[in-house]
Amino acid sequence: xxxxxxxxxxxxxxxxxxxxxxxxxxxxxxxxxxxxxxxxxxxxxxxxxxxxxxxxxxxxxxxxxxxxxxxxxxxxxxxxxxxxxxxxxxxxxxxxxxxxxxxxxxxxxxxxxxxxxxxxxxxxxxxxxxxxxxxxxxxxxxxxxxxxxxxxxxxxxxxxxxxxxxxxxxxxxxxxxxxxxxxxxxxxxxxxxxxxxxxxxxxxxxxxxxxxxxxxxxxxxxxxxxxxxxxxxxxxxxxxxxxxxxxxxxxxxxxxxxxxxxxxxxxxxxxxxxxxxxxxxxxxxxxxxxxxxxxxxxxxxxxxxxxxxxxxxxxxxxxxxxxxxxxxxxxxxxxxxxxxxxxxxxxxxxxxxxxxxxxxxxxxxxxxxxxxxxxxxxxxxxxxxxxxxxxxxxxxxxxxxxxxxxxxxxxxxxxxxxxxxxxxxxxxxxxxxxxxxxxxxxxxxxxxxxxxxxxxxxxxxxx
Amino acid sequence: xxxxxxxxxxxxxxxxxxxxxxxxxxxxxxxxxxxxxxxxxxxxxxxxxxxxxxxxxxxxxxxxxxxxxxxxxxxxxxxxxxxxxxxxxxxxxxxxxxxxxxxxxxxxxxxxxxxxxxxxxxxxxxxxxxxxxxxxxxxxxxxxxxxxxxxxxxxxxxxxxxxxxxxxxxxxxxxxxxxxxxxxxxxxxxxxxxxxxxxxxxxxxxxxxxxxxxxxxxxxxxxxxxxxxxxxxxxxxxxxxxxxxxxxxxxxxxxxxxxxxxxxxxxxxxxxxxxxxxxxxxxxxxxxxxxxxxxxxxxxxxxxxxx
Numbered sequence: 001x002x003x004x005x006x007x008x009x010x011x012x013x014x015x016x017x018x019x020x021x022x023x024x025x026x027x028x029x030x031x032x033x034x035x036x037x038x039x040x041x042x043x044x045x046x047x048x049x050x051x052x053x054x055x056x057x058x059x060x061x062x063x064x065x066x067x068x069x070x071x072x073x074x075x076x077x078x079x080x081x082x083x084x085x086x087x088x089x090x091x092x093x094x095x096x097x098x099x100x101x102x103x104x105x106x107x108x109x110x111x112x113x114x115x116x117x118x119x120x121x122x123x124x125x126x127x128x129x130x131x132x133x134x135x136x137x138x139x140x141x142x143x144x145x146x147x148x149x150x151x152x153x154x155x156x157x158x159x160x161x162x163x164x165x166x167x168x169x170x171x172x173x174x175x176x177x178x179x180x181x182x183x184x185x186x187x188x189x190x191x192x193x194x195x196x197x198x199x200x201x202x203x204x205x206x207x208x209x210x211x212x213x214x215x216x217x218x219x220x221x222x223x224x225x226x227x228x229x230x231x232x233x234x235x236x237x238x239x240x241x242x243x244x245x246x247x248x249x250x251x252x253x254x255x256x257x258x259x260x261x262x263x264x265x266x267x268x269x270x271x272x273x274x275x276x277x278x279x280x281x282x283x284x285x286x287x288x289x290x291x292x293x294x295x296x297x298x299x300x301x302x303x304x305x306x307x308x309x310x311x312x313x314x315x316x317x318x319x320x321x322x323x324x325x326x327x328x329x330x331x332x333x334x335x336x337x338x339x340x341x342x343x344x345x346x347x348x349x350x351x352x353x354x355x356x357x358x359x360x361x362x363x364x365x366x367x368x369x370x371x372x373x374x375x376x377x378x379x380x381x382x383x384x385x386x387x388x389x390x391x392x393x394x395x396x397x398x399x400x401x402x403x404x405x406x407x408x409x410x411x412x413x414x415x416x417x418x419x420x421x422x423x424x425x426x427x428x429x430x431x432x433x434x435x436x437x438x439x440x441x442x443x444x445x446x447x448x449x450x451x452x453x454x455x456x457x458x459x460x461x462x463x
Numbered sequence: 464x465x466x467x468x469x470x471x472x473x474x475x476x477x478x479x480x481x482x483x484x485x486x487x488x489x490x491x492x493x494x495x496x497x498x499x500x501x502x503x504x505x506x507x508x509x510x511x512x513x514x515x516x517x518x519x520x521x522x523x524x525x526x527x528x529x530x531x532x533x534x535x536x537x538x539x540x541x542x543x544x545x546x547x548x549x550x551x552x553x554x555x556x557x558x559x560x561x562x563x564x565x566x567x568x569x570x571x572x573x574x575x576x577x578x579x580x581x582x583x584x585x586x587x588x589x590x591x592x593x594x595x596x597x598x599x600x601x602x603x604x605x606x607x608x609x610x611x612x613x614x615x616x617x618x619x620x621x622x623x624x625x626x627x628x629x630x631x632x633x634x635x636x637x638x639x640x641x642x643x644x645x646x647x648x649x650x651x652x653x654x655x656x657x658x659x660x661x662x663x664x665x666x667x668x669x670x671x672x673x674x675x676x677x678x679x680x681x682x683x684x685x686x687x688x689x690x691x692x693x694x695x696x697x698x699x700x701x702x703x704x705x706x707x708x709x710x711x712x713x714x715x716x717x718x719x720x721x722x723x724x725x726x727x728x729x730x731x732x733x734x735x736x737x738x739x740x741x742x743x744x745x746x747x748x749x750x751x752x753x754x755x756x757x758x759x760x761x762x763x764x765x766x767x768x769x770x
Binding site for chain 1: 611
């Protein structure tokens, strides 16, 4: 008997009650689990996954999930089996072009000037030329034996540096030199080179600046790769979800895509919440004339086809992450303003606000310290339901080719690529299925959680 | 009600004016122009072009001239599709978009409201749970995943429906309209269910029940009208997002609609075409919102009486 009475008199704060209701909402808990699991995976797993979303292996092409191949990163010393007829003197500007077989359009150009390395350029045909951080280009230099195997090591793991003398033997007249490039895959630039060096170098050309010698004259026809020397232990790489057309690992790309999508969703939602909360609170608190002017403005803006303005912004200006946040946040704040204003209007007349007014609290203090906590429920619900909406909106834009450009691809872009790569018989199905499923998991989880939260914050619901 | 309507009508030109002004100056602020290309134009040619297309003088004077012509119903020439005026391009590309949008809206309304009603009347049954789970999936499934999925299933595997293209009112319209309608059907279903459940717990329904009315009469006569209020109020935003969705659906199903023209024109800095499309869509959305409000006013007598 006594315990029953105790139970009846026990009271909880509304937030606590909502939390207790949430714990009984199975679908919401499932949603929460999905959201937390995907978010954790997206944030943590990339740290332990030895691959990068931008690391291309063109020679692989699109491979289905579970594809395994020898790891090129651990065996990243390739002997470029070419004999180099080096140039007559170091005093002139010289150019060494390492042309690769698989990527006839990619080459490294090393120019020297007065005996020193002047530039190291990685070119991708004529389109893209990248000047390398020179210190990251490393290699081993061997004098070749007559049978073509690596002989005496002239210089080990040398570093090509700007304005420093090139390694001994590189431009030595008449010497037979084997170049090996050893590149560590530790940042974006070097990863670009890895792709280059995993292929076979077929020609090394030496050019003199004043004396234009056609490169064909100097191409030394010789052996291709002589041997591959392993740097570390041999291991193989398994692509959990396969690779895309450029041989990029799909799993890691999805993880990074999820990061971008979640980031976009969360930040844009926060932007809209901050604007809408302040606007709605002010409008609702002052009421009367101020309220009707402010809300009329919201009505007017609500009538605008905002998505067209967002598309215009994305097309006309640099499609950066910041612009994206601003554009999508600006669209969504109107709803928040309306919700918060409605909530505040009904709270304004309540006794505790009267009490605060009586004790001389300023309008600012009342709005932000007394009224705002009571709007937290609807705002939390709104947040969880808006994040998936914005993720979807971003993916729409990505699909029509207006995604964010200066980051790695978002989930939307991945799905778009998947649709394009699908093929007539759906042979590259995993490229669409995997990112699409990830996206659906996130959206489904968020929506379930949002629904559950809405039910939980509804005071009419029984515990 | 009449005064309320009148006040809403007054706002239409104001909203449109704001929209036109924002778009006009936004487009002009953007780097690049309609005649900028890799090739350097001779100075005389560029001048002649700007003169011919009314792009000479300061931006504000161009704005004035544009407004004057706009009032006369002239949206100007297209700067990229020579020999066509914006009016002609819109006349060519609007019908597919409108047809697609209306079909999708009708499909989603019918499917959504029926599903929501069934779900509410059989609440907490397996039918309810599975319908609502489907609805959440419908909301979470991006259009551009659902579209190719339908294409693969119905055209490539079963060969029942055409993959893509546009032939007016025909079988070609089914897949795009269903694709476009799905997320809205899902939302309508959820709104109908929530609205119906709320109404059914009201006192006047209990009264009706105690009078011995049949369940059928209660639902159709008394509850349905109130239950559909949230659906009607969502129609406004829904119409706006259907236009966005149709940008994507038009691309998937290769429909020569206005959406693609809009994105193209923005990419090409086709000033008048951008303006024309935005004005058109803006007007459409504003009118639809107004219509929705009128319908809402009829359904809910509380609206408008306060004024």
